[in-house]
Amino acid sequence: xxxxxxxxxxxVKPSETLSLICIVSDDSIRSSNHYWGWLRQPPxxxxxxxxxxxxxxxxxxxxxxxxxxxxxxxxxxxxxSLNLTSVTAAETSVYYCARHRRLLWFGDSQQxxxxxxxxxxxxSA
Amino acid sequence: EIxxxxxxxxxxxxxxxxxxxxxxxxxxxxxxVAWYQQKPGQAPRLLIYAASTRAAGIPARFSGSxxxxxxxxxxxxxxxxxxxxxxxxxxxxxxxxxxxxxxxxDVK
Numbered sequence: 001x002x003x004x005x006x007x008x009x010x011x012v013k014p015s016e017t018l019s020l021i022c023i024v025s026d027d028s029i030r031s032s033n034h035y036w037g038w039l040r041q042p043p044x045x046x047x048x049x050x051x052x053x054x055x056x057x058x059x060x061x062x063x064x065x066x067x068x069x070x071x072x073x074x075x076x077x078x079x080x081s082l083n084l085t086s087v088t089a090a091e092t093s094v095y096y097c098a099r100h101r102r103l104l105w106f107g108d109s110q111q112x113x114x115x116x117x118x119x120x121x122x123x124s125a
Numbered sequence: 126e127i128x129x130x131x132x133x134x135x136x137x138x139x140x141x142x143x144x145x146x147x148x149x150x151x152x153x154x155x156x157x158v159a160w161y162q163q164k165p166g167q168a169p170r171l172l173i174y175a176a177s178t179r180a181a182g183i184p185a186r187f188s189g190s191x192x193x194x195x196x197x198x199x200x201x202x203x204x205x206x207x208x209x210x211x212x213x214x215x216x217x218x219x220x221x222x223x224x225x226x227x228x229x230x231d232v233k
Contacts, residue, residue: 046131046226047161047169047212063221064126096168104216105159107171110181115168 002026004097004116011122018087018123022080022097022116030075031055034112035100038071038082040093041118048093050082052103060103087123094118127151127215131225137233138203146228148196148213157217160189160198163227164209172211173198200230208232 008020020038028034037052051061053071061069070083080097096118101111128151138144148158156176161169171180173189176196186201200207213225 047214047224049222049224060220098168103219104157104222105171105174105214107161107169108174108180109171113171118168 002028002099002112002114004099004114006095006097006116006119008119008121010120011124012087013125014088014123015086018082018084018091018095018121020082020095020097020119020121022082024078024080024099027078028099028112029073029078029080033101035060035103036071036073036080037098037100037106038080039096039098039106040091041096042090042093050084050095052100053080054103089123092121092123094120126221127154127218127223129213129215129223129225131211131213131228133228134226135229135231137231139233140203140205142203142233144200144203144207144230146198146200146211146230148191148198148225150194150196150215150217153193154215154217156192157215158189158191158196159214159216160187161212161214162207162209163212169212203230 003025005023012018032055035052038050053059068085072081097116099114100106130149132147158176160173163169177189210227210229
């Protein structure tokens with residue numbers, strides 16, 4: 001069964017760049033059937049879609065974050081990356097990576113969707 | 126941006142009773158709404174898409190309804206494993222997917 005594992009610094013200073021990777025346990029990142037996305041959730045709050053990337057490398061970003069976010073895929077390493085520049089304390093969140101069949105909803109097991117377990121990133125000096 | 130507003134923030138329900146959760150969109154999203162269940166320390170689990178279609182493996186006690194700007198998730202005969210946070214999400218604009226703030230269902 002597919003596993004996604006987020007990793008990266010748990011603490012980032014304000015105004016710096018948040019960088020995370022998501023390790024994909026199989027070779028599906030090399031296929032054309034899915035999108036690969038990032039979402040986040042501040043403690044005790046709702047979810048926010050950050051953006052997604054498809055097989056051809058086309059990226060789709062949350063308009064409110066698009067000037068600061070970069071999502072990329074390294075197929076040779078089976079990993080997905082997120083870079084978010086100029087972060088603030090308000091962006092302290094659990095960050096999730098996800099594989100999703102459609103650029104619509106997430107976690108459709110019939111379509112092979114999957115989530116990582118999430119990683120907490122705290123933005124603080 | 127389409128804003129999704131969920132109410133109430135917290136609903137207290139006894140096991141075996143019905144819970145009704147609401148989600149309102151700031152503009153019409155037709156039936157392009159999904160619902161998720163999230164338990165502490167876990168990623169969300171897809172329950173409903175297209176406003177009323179249950180995802181694979183979701184029990185029939187979960188049902189969704191609504192269209193346009195008003196949506197409802199109903200959980201009949203609440204089980205112990207149903208106490209969780211529930212999120213709605215619109216995908217009418219797939220270039221700007223947005224979620225509600227969540228409703229917590231806790232034990233009365």
